[in-house]
Amino acid sequence: MKLRIFIVLLIISALGFWSFRPASDASGFAFSTGEKLVYKIFYNWNFVWLTAGEVIFEIKDEPDSYHIEVTGKTYASYEWFYKVRDKYHSYIDKTTGLPKLYIREIHQGNYRHYEKIVFDYPNHKAYSSTGRSFNNTKTSEIDLDGNYYDMISSMYYLRNIDLKSFQNNKSTAFKLILDNTKYELNLKYQKEDPGFKVKESGTYKTIHAIGDVISGNVFNEGVQMNFWVANDSNKIPVLMESPLVVGSVKGILTSYQNLKYPFSAKIK
Template sequence: MKKYLLVLTVFLVPNLIQAQCLEQNQAYKAGEEIWYDVKYNWGIIWVDAGEVMFAVEDAKWEGYDAHWFKGYGRSMPKWDWVYKVRDTFDAIGTLEQLKPLYFHRNTSEGSYKVNNKYWFEKEKNVIKTEVYNSDAEETTTKTVSYDDCIWDVLSAIYYARNLDFTNYNTDQKIPFNLIVDGKVHNLFVRYLGKEQLEMPDEKVYNTIKFSALLVDGTIFDGGEDMTVWVTDDQNKIPLKVQAKIQVGWVKAFLKKTKGLKYGDITPLNP
């Protein structure tokens, strides 16, 4: 479910400002759970294609107090005969600054399989990677240079929720660095301002809107073809994500939440 989880991630390339590390987590806490419905554009209709869940738990990692981030995605059982997806993502990051410590991606998308692991060795400024995909049919290991401002796919979501968009002007690029499939990419999000968003249940929310530069690969063609709307509050929960993929479009809508740090998000028309 690479396409489902990646469209819920925000990504980055250096422009007028440099990529910044997270000074302190403000947006989430252990016990949070967020669920999404994923829809796919099949010809002229939209179908319920899958669901995605994110969760945060307290953890310990090699002496560090940490958070354990979990991401799970699947296709709906009724569509498994067309394209079965069962994906899990796990990441460990430090409590306050969300510095990545460990990452594991185990994904099954049709006949395509991926099993990637990263170990972030802060003292040596390196990332040890173990990368497998069914196209290569073998596992490769290598070491990648590491600095404090680099994120894996899952921890990047939580980093982005801590961005203070009041510090940016409309159309300004916000950079950070992402490791995907053992390679570091310099990408960006572009702040598009504020907007009122109506959800499928007809509730309306104040949101912050931005687009994202995508990594060229098996799902995306690359380019700035993803748009995200997050709640304009302290939680900064993504409400809607839409992205162009190589065959059609995909959209994700917030379904339900649990354990938010600042309480339930509030629509303008409850």
């Protein structure tokens, strides 16, 4: 199966916990420049879990933006089956937490895809360019009827929200743009776990939630994704998993650097 879910798993799963509320300034964000998160990706096929690759999230500094760089790649041992080399960039305004620019470059087997979104919030517009490469794209103008995010900026911006506000089976909707299309997806809080064990990662205090995904050639209609986020001020996802059209996939946190706050959710 073509794992176009490779990074989408991590981003969409991280979207789920939060509603949209502008931060007053960068000091209130749950992250800061220099943070680095590494996730290992596993693919299940016929009851066998294969170690497929890894995704790395890094925050770099710009004068008025956080530059989020995300790199996804398959391990050499998996590339007989399918080779992935993906790169994502998102530039997030340090004051509002809203995205300014998003770039996605996909190299998966023989498949190539390029996406660029320029967000013009003062004029309530976004300009989305997609195609096989940078030199071969078509641009669409999209009306912004509210706060919309790309996959990367959603993960980071939404980490600033109080997760516990969704207790008592509450759900919330969130909005994003992907491939010239606007989506509104839903998320539902499940429960807190004071000692959730993640194989090859550790034991954490977590909050568990489920979220909608975009159906198509990766997810079946009606499928929901499970994810567990660290129950502390950093609010980083520690485990994400979902069934696919063929098999299933999960991502686990394997390393982290330069978190803004002490990682108090990690027990061992």
